[in-house]
Structure formats: structure tokens, C-alpha cells
Amino acid sequence: MSKSKPASAPQQPGRRGFLRNTLLTGFTALTAGRLGQANATESLAVPSWSKHPGPGVDAAPYGQPSGFEKHVVRRFLPWMRPTRQSSVSFSPLQDLHGIITPNGLFFERHHAGVPQVDPGQHQLIIHGMVDKPLKFTLEDLKRFPSVSRVHFVECAGNGAMEQRGAVNNGLQFTHGMISSAEWTGVPLKLLLSEAGVRKGAKWLLAEGADAAGLARSFPMDKALDDAIIAFAQNGEMLRPEQGYPMRLLLPGWEGVANVKWLRRLEVGDRPWEMREETSTYTDLMPSGKARQFTFIQEAKSVITFPCPERRVPGKGLHMVEGLAWSGEGKVKRVDVSFDGGRNWQQARIKGPQLDKSLTRFEIEWQWNGQPAYLQSRVIDETGYVQPSYQQLRAVRGTNFMYHNNAIQTWMVNADGEVENVQLG
Numbered sequence: 001m002s003k004s005k006p007a008s009a010p011q012q013p014g015r016r017g018f019l020r021n022t023l024l025t026g027f028t029a030l031t032a033g034r035l036g037q038a039n040a041t042e043s044l045a046v047p048s049w050s051k052h053p054g055p056g057v058d059a060a061p062y063g064q065p066s067g068f069e070k071h072v073v074r075r076f077l078p079w080m081r082p083t084r085q086s087s088v089s090f091s092p093l094q095d096l097h098g099i100i101t102p103n104g105l106f107f108e109r110h111h112a113g114v115p116q117v118d119p120g121q122h123q124l125i126i127h128g129m130v131d132k133p134l135k136f137t138l139e140d141l142k143r144f145p146s147v148s149r150v151h152f153v154e155c156a157g158n159g160a161m162e163q164r165g166a167v168n169n170g171l172q173f174t175h176g177m178i179s180s181a182e183w184t185g186v187p188l189k190l191l192l193s194e195a196g197v198r199k200g201a202k203w204l205l206a207e208g209a210d211a212a213g214l215a216r217s218f219p220m221d222k223a224l225d226d227a228i229i230a231f232a233q234n235g236e237m238l239r240p241e242q243g244y245p246m247r248l249l250l251p252g253w254e255g256v257a258n259v260k261w262l263r264r265l266e267v268g269d270r271p272w273e274m275r276e277e278t279s280t281y282t283d284l285m286p287s288g289k290a291r292q293f294t295f296i297q298e299a300k301s302v303i304t305f306p307c308p309e310r311r312v313p314g315k316g317l318h319m320v321e322g323l324a325w326s327g328e329g330k331v332k333r334v335d336v337s338f339d340g341g342r343n344w345q346q347a348r349i350k351g352p353q354l355d356k357s358l359t360r361f362e363i364e365w366q367w368n369g370q371p372a373y374l375q376s377r378v379i380d381e382t383g384y385v386q387p388s389y390q391q392l393r394a395v396r397g398t399n400f401m402y403h404n405n406a407i408q409t410w411m412v413n414a415d416g417e418v419e420n421v422q423l424g
């Protein structure tokens with residue numbers, strides 16, 4: 001049941017009593033009946049869409065969202081024009097619900113565009129320090145036992161621009177390089193046990209079939225832990241943008257290591273020092289040295305309502321909502337502040353609290369019409385607390401780009417507009 005419109009007029013008179021009895025009794029205590037609109041019975045006039053039958057099942061063999069939701073789309077930054085060499089699209093977090101990103105709204109990051117891979121010809125090869133080099137077609141993969149797990153993918157560069165200042169006045173661009181899906185695929189450890197990993201093997205190289213030939217090294221421990229060769233996403237085959245017909249999924253680890261259009265896994269005893277783990281995707285520290293192989297996306301959270309795209313419509317009661325996640329495991333707790341971090345209140349976790357997955361939270365807020373500074377702060381199951389900008393910069397300096405997981409501040413003006421700010 002939607003909580004956002006508890007007292008709006010139901011369409012059929014017969015359902016009114018039902019709604020009133022089951023939903024409103026508990027909820028009115030909380031809202032004192034202030035969230036609905038008056039003159040409910042006037043809405044019972046028959047609307048145009050009730051007067052004629054609509055199109056039948058032949059109208060949309062593959063369903064699309066309502067035409068009234070056309071604004072809910074992936075967007076790119078105009079000054080970051082997509083090229084065939086590099087493109088990024090951001091997911092509209094401000095318009096999403098729950099913890100699953102619809103496939104058509106999953107953020108995208110491509111180093112050489114989206115290859116159109118023919119699943120009949122594509123193969124995954126496992127070679128290197130193995131007893132028996134093997135190749136797998138999509139059909140071969142599907143003969144293995146598979147798992148379905150909900151995990152986020154976040155680009156290490158999510159929030160990189162914000163590190164330099166509050167530059168984007170929109171949640172979609174400050175945090176939209178994260179999305180989440182239920183992935184179905186084969187645990188990598190099963191494929192490795194078929195191939196037989198040789199003694200001394202400690203690293204793997206994953207290489208994509210795109211024109212970038214994007215390749216990343218990752219440790220054997222992760223391969224034998226929860227790595228998946230995914231072929232499906234939210235119940236259907238992977239979208240081309242997400243790596244059709246197969247991608248590497250390293251739950252909780254930086255996006256770039258989740259190699260799409262996966263064509264090759266080489267087993268070795270040391271990292272390969274590829275481009276995307278040396279000249280990029282490393283973190284320049286105050287000492288002048290760069291950290292390398294910082295795989296884990298540490299705990300982070302953000303308020304999704306209100307946000308710059310979703311102003312506060314007026315004084316009174318509102319449900320402040322947001323998303324929290326941790327590459328280390330489950331989200332344990334989320335706190336919200338309405339005064340820029342002076343006071344914190346514990347938010348409710350809504351829905352499932354899964355491992356390395358988006359987790360949604362909610363908290364009531366009585367807005368008195370005064371300017372306010374909203375923040376959220378996540379604590380994960382390891383006890384790690386999301387840092388403020390001050391705390392993050394004390395450790396990392398100001399030169400870094402990747403892995404910005406600092407607390408976000410939204411400033412609500414007296415007119416309800418919301419701005420992206422950083423508190424000193």
C-alpha cells in the first residue's frame with residue numbers, strides 16, 4: 001500500500017470503506033489525518049479513461065512505463081558529451097522506489113560504447129594457471145547450477161565531481177552512478193573448479209569483448225568467494241548496456257572491476273597492471289603516492305526525497321527517504337540529521353536489508369518552513385561509519401577523484417527548494 005497517498009479518493013465507492021478501515025486506522029494516529037485532501041467525494045465524477053475500453057494485449061508485447069512517466073530517464077551531463085570512447089549515463093535515483101533499478105534505468109559506463117554481441121558466437125575462455133583451459137558458450141554456462149542475488153554496482157567515480165565542490169544541483173548527477181539488480185548467474189568458483197586452479201595462482205584477469213578490451217586484475221579470494229558470471233538481470237537476460245550475454249559481477253566492488261561482455265579470464269600469480277588499474281582508477285593520496293586496487297565501495301548513503309529534483313511541497317509532515325549501501329556487507333543502521341549534523345535520529349529501514357545491496361530508509365519530518373540542512377549517515381555491519389567531507393579529506397587529502405563516500409548535505413530553503421551544498 002502506498003503511504004504517499006493514504007487518504008486520496010479511491011476510484012470505486014466499494015473500496016473506500018475497506019481502505020478507511022485497514023489503512024487509515026493505524027496511519028491517522030501518525031498523521032492526524034493531515035496528509036489527504038479535502039472534498040474527497042467531488043472526485044467521484046467518471047473520468048474520460050473510464051468511459052471507453054483501452055488498448056488490448058496486442059498493443060505492447062514488451063511493456064513500457066506509463067506515458068506520464070516519460071521524465072524518468074537516464075541522463076548524461078551536457079559538458080560530458082558521450083563519445084564512442086567514453087560515455088556515462090546517470091540513473092534517476094530521485095524517481096525510483098524500493099531497492100531494484102528497472103533495467104532500462106540502470107546507469108551506464110562504457111569505455112568504447114555498447115558492442116552488439118551475438119550470443120551464438122560469444123565465448124568465455126578460462127586459461128593461464130589452470131590444469132585444463134576451458135571455453136564456455138552461454139548455453140554451456142546455463143548448464144551449471146546458478147544463483148540469483150541482489151547486488152548494487154557503483155562506479156568508483158560516483159561523486160568524483162562533488163569532491164571538488166558541490167558542483168551538481170541534482171541527485172541524479174551527484175549519486176546516479178549506482179544501480180541495483182537481482183543478478184542470475186554461475187558462481188565463478190564452480191567454473192574454476194572445472195578448470196582446476198594450479199598451486200600458486202593468486203590473481204585473475206578479466207577482459208571484455210568491447211572495442212576497449214577493458215581488462216582488470218582481481219584477487220583469487222574474491223573469485224572463490226562471491227564472484228558470479230551473470231547472464232540475467234531482474235528476470236530477463238542482461239541488457240546489452242550491462243554486458244549481454246555475460247558479465248563478471250564482483251559484489252560490492254568498484255564498478256570497473258565488473259567487466260562486461262566478458263570474454264576471457266586468465267589465472268596468474270600477480271596482477272597485470274592494466275590501464276584501468278594504473279593510470280586510472282587509482283587514488284592519489286596527500287603523500288603524492290597513489291593507492292591501487294581499492295576495490296571495495298565503502299558504506300555510503302544519500303537522501304532521495306527531498307533532493308534538488310524534488311522540492312518540499314509545503315510545511316508539515318513529510319516522509320524523508322533515502323538509499324544506503326556498503327560494499328563490505330549489510331547496512332546496519334542509518335541516521336538522519338535535519339540540522340547539518342548536530343543532531344541525529346535513527347531512520348527506519350524499509351524492506352530487505354541484503355548483503356552488498358541498496359537498502360532503503362525512511363523517517364518522518366515535520367517541516368516548520370525554516371531553512372534546514374538534511375544529511376544521512378550509514379553504519380554498516382562491520383561498524384564502519386560513513387565519513388563527513390572533513391573526515392574523508394583528513395585522510396585522503398583533496399587530490400583524489402574516486403571513492404568519494406562522504407555525507408551529502410541538501411539545504412532546504414524557506415520556499416522548499418533544495419540545493420546541493422557542502423558544509424565546512
Ligand SMILES: Nc1nc2c(c(=O)[nH]1)N[C@H]1C(S)=C(S)[C@@H](COP(=O)(O)O)O[C@H]1N2
Nearest residue numbers: 107108109110111155208214242255256260
Ligand atoms: N568490458 C567493459 N566492462 C566494463 C566497462 C567497459 O567500458 N567495458 N565499464 C566499467 C565501468 S567503469 C563501470 S562503472 C561498470 C558500469 O556497469 P554498468 O554500465 O552495467 O552500469 O562497468 C564496468 N565494466
Ligand SMILES: [Mo]
Nearest residue numbers: 155156255256
Ligand atoms: Mo566506473
